[in-house]
Amino acid sequence: DGGITQSPKYLFRKEGQNVTLSCEQNLNHDAMYWYRQDPGQGLRLIYYSQIVNDFQKGDIAEGYSVSREKKESFPLTVTSAQKNPTAFYLCASTPGTYNYGYTFGSGTRLTVV
């Protein structure tokens, strides 16, 4: 079955540590996205990539970094510069434009300990 796989499901980060969240898709979608979800707030866009080796900052990119070396993979690194990283992180993809709606992964819950 085609879909998006995010791992791990739960992740704990110590203060000052960088952590990387994995996102893999087998939908042959061109575009991939990372969103952050906090209680009571809409999804906020962190980074997106419409093509391999190219990515753009979203609304809340500070403290995060990404890479897109393969079409199928779009990992997100939460750096120590992100002061409030505890949140639910969602990876998504679309065939090529925003207008068709997203396919989402199951998310990674990141908690700072």
Add this chain to the structure above:
Amino acid sequence: QKEVEQDPGPLSVPEGAIVSLNCTYSNSAFQYFMWYRQYSRKGPELLMYTYSSGNKEDGRFTAQVDKSSKYISLFIRDSQPSDSATYLCAMSYGQNFVFGPGTRLSVLP
């Protein structure tokens, strides 16, 4: 004013009730309108997708768009406990895509 507003709920209804979920928006440029359902600790899944104004029906779900009022709705008929989830509206034009904060729905058996 937020670009997309949605009552966060929670909304509790008895099984079998008709549920009405709504979003208002401020930017008249939005052309594509979507509803996503998100179960607890899961990613959102696309439920309904409409372009411009009008109604679209899919089983127990009906999506309605009124662009003149900048108002969209999702109706759920014969609601089931399995419909208990958070419902997110979303809308887009060009490369601009905005989600509402979601309404939490509980359907009580």
